[in-house]
Amino acid sequence: MKSPYQNTHQLFASDEYKNTLKEQILKNFFHNPIKHMYLYVDAWFNFAFGTKNNPLYHLGSLAFFLLWIVLVSGLYVFVVFDTSITGAFQSVEAMTEQWYLAGIMRSLHRYASDAVIAVVLLHIIREFSLDRYRGFRWFSWFTGTPNLWLMILLGISGYWLVWDQLAQYVAIGSSQLLDALPIFSGAMSRNFLSGNLSDRFFTLMAFVHLLGLPVMLVFGLWIHVKRLTKVEVIVPRGLAIGSFLALLILSLIKPAVSHEQADLSIVPSVLNLDWFYLNVYPLLDYFTPGETLILAVAISSLLMIMPWLPTKRTPPAVVVDLNHCNGCSQCFEDCPFDAISMQARTDGARWDMEPIVDPALCAACGICVGSCPYSNPSRRSETRLATGIDLPDQPIHQIRTATKTVLTELSSSKVKIVIFGCNHGIDLTEINAPDIATITLPCTGMLPPAFIDYTLRHGADSVLISGCRSQDCYYRFGNHWLEKRIKGERTPILNKRVNREHFEFVGYAEIDKIQLLKNIETIRQRILNEGQS
Amino acid sequence: MKTGLRYILQTINYSIFMLIVWYFSVAPAYTHLDVCQSVVVLAFGHAGQSVSKCRKRTPEELAALPPNMRNPMICPRERSPIEVELLLDDKLLFTEIFNPQGVSGDWGVDVYRRFNVPSGKHNLKMRLKDSVRVKDFNYIYEVDVDLKAAQLLTIDFQPEKGGFSVR
Numbered sequence: 111m112k113s114p115y116q117n118t119h120q121l122f123a124s125d126e127y128k129n130t131l132k133e134q135i136l137k138n139f140f141h142n143p144i145k146h147m148y149l150y151v152d153a154w155f156n157f158a159f160g161t162k163n164n165p166l167y168h169l170g171s172l173a174f175f176l177l178w179i180v181l182v183s184g185l186y187v188f189v190v191f192d193t194s195i196t197g198a199f200q201s202v203e204a205m206t207e208q209w210y211l212a213g214i215m216r217s218l219h220r221y222a223s224d225a226v227i228a229v230v231l232l233h234i235i236r237e238f239s240l241d242r243y244r245g246f247r248w249f250s251w252f253t254g255t256p257n258l259w260l261m262i263l264l265g266i267s268g269y270w271l272v273w274d275q276l277a278q279y280v281a282i283g284s285s286q287l288l289d290a291l292p293i294f295s296g297a298m299s300r301n302f303l304s305g306n307l308s309d310r311f312f313t314l315m316a317f318v319h320l321l322g323l324p325v326m327l328v329f330g331l332w333i334h335v336k337r338l339t340k341v342e343v344i345v346p347r348g349l350a351i352g353s354f355l356a357l358l359i360l361s362l363i364k365p366a367v368s369h370e371q372a373d374l375s376i377v378p379s380v381l382n383l384d385w386f387y388l389n390v391y392p393l394l395d396y397f398t399p400g401e402t403l404i405l406a407v408a409i410s411s412l413l414m415i416m417p418w419l420p421t422k423r424t425p426p427a428v429v430v431d432l433n434h435c436n437g438c439s440q441c442f443e444d445c446p447f448d449a450i451s452m453q454a455r456t457d458g459a460r461w462d463m464e465p466i467v468d469p470a471l472c473a474a475c476g477i478c479v480g481s482c483p484y485s486n487p488s489r490r491s492e493t494r495l496a497t498g499i500d501l502p503d504q505p506i507h508q509i510r511t512a513t514k515t516v517l518t519e520l521s522s523s524k525v526k527i528v529i530f531g532c533n534h535g536i537d538l539t540e541i542n543a544p545d546i547a548t549i550t551l552p553c554t555g556m557l558p559p560a561f562i563d564y565t566l567r568h569g570a571d572s573v574l575i576s577g578c579r580s581q582d583c584y585y586r587f588g589n590h591w592l593e594k595r596i597k598g599e600r601t602p603i604l605n606k607r608v609n610r611e612h613f614e615f616v617g618y619a620e621i622d623k624i625q626l627l628k629n630i631e632t633i634r635q636r637i638l639n640e641g642q643s
Numbered sequence: 644m645k646t647g648l649r650y651i652l653q654t655i656n657y658s659i660f661m662l663i664v665w666y667f668s669v670a671p672a673y674t675h676l677d678v679c680q681s682v683v684v685l686a687f688g689h690a691g692q693s694v695s696k697c698r699k700r701t702p703e704e705l706a707a708l709p710p711n712m713r714n715p716m717i718c719p720r721e722r723s724p725i726e727v728e729l730l731l732d733d734k735l736l737f738t739e740i741f742n743p744q745g746v747s748g749d750w751g752v753d754v755y756r757r758f759n760v761p762s763g764k765h766n767l768k769m770r771l772k773d774s775v776r777v778k779d780f781n782y783i784y785e786v787d788v789d790l791k792a793a794q795l796l797t798i799d800f801q802p803e804k805g806g807f808s809v810r
Contacts, residue, residue, distance in 0.1 A: 224668045300686045384669065385668075
């Protein structure tokens with residue numbers, strides 16, 4: 111549809127556009143409020159922490175870091191812990207009394223464990239609200255739920271070891287839940303009646319807490335990230351220091367303390383529950399153990415099958431064309447989802463290797479297309495631009511054709527701005543003005559840097575690339591790789607002769623449309639000023 | 644200035660997060676048992692008596708068996724259900740029939756039931772029937788108790804020690 115406005119300035123200044131924009135922002139917010147809340151908090155944290163240290167961009171690695179604190183503090187605590195029915199509580203109390211060392215270690219162990227669950231919950235809600243759990247991502251989501259359970263079981267078993275009245279409450283509640291399973295036949299709860307408990311119980315719990323569950327968790331976490339490449343397991347230094355200091359200060363101000371020593375002849379009345387771990391136990395006062403277990407299993411199962419409620423169709427996977435592949439392996443290096451592997455050449459060409467794509471793992475993001483040296487729009491040897499690896503639904507040739515078309519449409523305009531966007535940032539189709547042309551890709555990582563050069567040489571005054579916010583690419587590395595390619599730090603690099611002032615690479619979420627419009631207007635004014643001078 | 648402001652904002656954000664972590668690690672407090680209540684737990688493991696008595700095999704039955712399996716006595720594996728009643732101050736608190744477990748119904752049952760009751764003096768009556776071959780309850784026990792607040796009273800059943808006991 112042809113815009114009634116002569117240029118972006120008129121468009122953006124019009125009341126009609128401003129009202130439409132406000133309506134869109136409100137409509138989008140109420141369409142997915144959790145997502146938009148995250149995007150606003152992201153923006154706030156980007157300002158406070160910087161994108162590099164934004165905790166919401168590193169929830170996974172932050173959980174890993176907190177687990178390290180749990181491990182190290184746990185090892186110290188175990189050294190001074192007495193695994194006996196009479197000694198357990200006393201040894202924990204002795205730790206608390208030594209506030210400057212063992213007490214801090216105990217508190218760090220407790221609070222870091224709680225923080226892990228808080229961070230994991232934020233991680234789950236974030237991935238869900240940003241629609242990063244379905245389609246090609248189903249595996250990570252599906253395998254994440256058992257890990258959450260393992261973490262909770264790890265925490266629960268830790269609470270048993272203190273052997274205070276909270277431990278007594280948790281131990282009896284857990285036994286009732288286990289007794290509801292057919293394999294335990296109802297005999298376990300009777301162990302906690304007065305006089306029935308022995309030191310072997312603590313040996314068993316120490317084994318479960320210190321070895322059994324941690325080993326299973328490490329294995330589970332390895333499975334969880336199996337389909338990702340270059341997994342970030344080390345949290346940025348700034349965030350690590352900040353988180354640790356915060357935990358340390360909390361441990362000093364509010365040291366972790368126990369309830370009264372366990373006494374099996376009485377029933378604990380009022381309990382200061384750790385709701386991060388022990389939230390299931392109050393249900394036992396309202397439901398039978400069997401019903402509680404069914405409820406827990408039902409919620410977990412529902413969580414696990416979320417990727418199929420409903421399922422998300424992933425476009426067809428990329429296809430390798432060996433006629434245009436020199437086996438450089440850059441696509442293999444850049445793929446964020448481990449969908450590409452390299453194997454020995456099968457077509458008899460002089461190159462050693464060739465890429466092979468696993469369609470089940472491919473996200474169809476096109477990042478590999480952007481990394482292929484053959485995806486250069488300036489190649490003149492063929493009428494159809496063919497590359498070594500390409501998206502069937504949106505091939506690189508189609509993007510070159512679209513670029514040519516929009517440049518022709520802009521040819522009569524005084525200002526010619528071409529914007530390359532992505533499917534997960536700002537919807538560029540809503541930005542409609544005669545001096546702007548927009549082309550949307552699955553991911554900005556699909557854009558070979560040579561396209562910037564090509565677009566400028568073929569008449570554009572300026573190129574603007576609008577991807578996801580920095581550090582928050584929907585496809586993990588798209589904007590990161592493109593930025594490195596533009597800076598010349600990763601192949602294929604942007605030609606050095608391209609005037610850096612004539613293009614801009616920005617990262618915006620869908621709530622940042624006003625910033626994008628301001629950005630466009632600044633570019634437009636710069637072009638006009640340059641024209642006058 | 645901007646760096647200083649950022650550090651201040653970071654401190655605020657870390658503080659909010661740690662406040663949430665601390666709060667939910669201990670609060671809100673949960674009242675598991677009201678102040679003026681006590682708990683009675685009925686907990687025992689017991690296998691009911693066989694559904695019928697052992698009997699001698701007839702000569703014909705013995706002859707039909709292989710020589711190495713000619714046990715003169717035949718005892719049925721199936722156990723009787725266990726019927727339990729618990730009365731507090733002559734009011735029925737609990738009654739249930741526990742069927743024997745196992746494919747052949749030859750396993751015992753494990754019972755663990757918890758009851759919150761008002762603290763104070765009470766009369767407790769327990770009845771148990773563990774045989775289909777008797778008409779009425781074959782174990783009966785009655786006791787007066789004075790339960791303190793939050794006290795846990797355990798009712799056990801061990802036939803080899805005479806049946807019910809409380810502690």
